[in-house]
Amino acid sequence: MRTPQILHRCGRGLRREASRPNVLFGGVYGAVLASSMVAALTQYGHTTREVRLYDAQWLLFTAFASALAHGYAHLIARRGFGTRPGPIGALRVLLDEWPLVTATVPTVVMLLGAGWGWWPSANIEYAAxxxxxxxxxxxxxxxxxxxxxxxxxxxxxxxxxxxxxxxVVVANAVIK
Incomplete structure (x- = not known):
């Protein structure tokens, strides 16, 4: 099989994977969550390197907590339809929330980079x-x-x- 055909099949598979509802939902939710968290965490003007490391930790913690909450809600909703996924099925449902966490990783890296001194920590929220x-x-x-x-x-x-x-991000920042 020629390389262009392989690449075409891989691209088709990636498009199919990226268009799955949980991937779209998680990607969008993760991006909004990351922006909202950074806005909320920096609203008091603290921009030191130590604070940016703290912000990165909180963002990652919040992303995992949100993914866990969504997975848990899906389990409860499925139970309402009379399905019983069992322990392995429940774990699969929880792990299916990976796109939400993954979507926050670039912002976490930006905050970590600011905290580690790779770039200035002031105003990193605008880049994020x-x-x-x-x-x-x-x-x-x-x-x-x-x-x-x-x-x-x-x-x-x-x-x-x-x-x-x-x-949505501005509304969340104003509310918090």
Whole structure:
């Protein structure tokens, strides 16, 4: 089999995986969670390197707690339909929340880098916010393309999703 055919099949598999509802949900939720947490943690103006390490720890802890809460809610919801996943099935449901945690990793790395002195710790929240908004645009674009929308419609969808992300993150920051 030739290399272009292999790459095409791999790309198709990645698109299929990325368009799964739990991956889309987790990616979007993780990006919004990361931006909201960074905004909430930096609202008091503390930007020292030590604080950024603390922020990274809290973001990662919150991501795992949120994933656990979502997995737990899915288990309860399935029980409402009369299904019993058993211990292995329950573990699979919980592990199926990996996209939420994974989506927060770039922001965690940004905060860790600021904490370790790789780059300035002041204003790193703006870089994290910008990254996550672009990430939301990408999720919107890829979901629209997976739904076989044209590139133009997918681009507009990505822009609207990014704008909605900004609104949600700003609303969360104001509330906290």
């Amino acid at each position: 916010f910008a990254y996550n908004i672009v990430f939301l645009f990408g999720w919107g674009l890829s979901a629209a393309r997976a739904a076989r929308r044209t590139w133009g419609v997918a681009f507009v969808t990505g822009c609207v999703d990014a704008l909605l992300g900004v609104i």
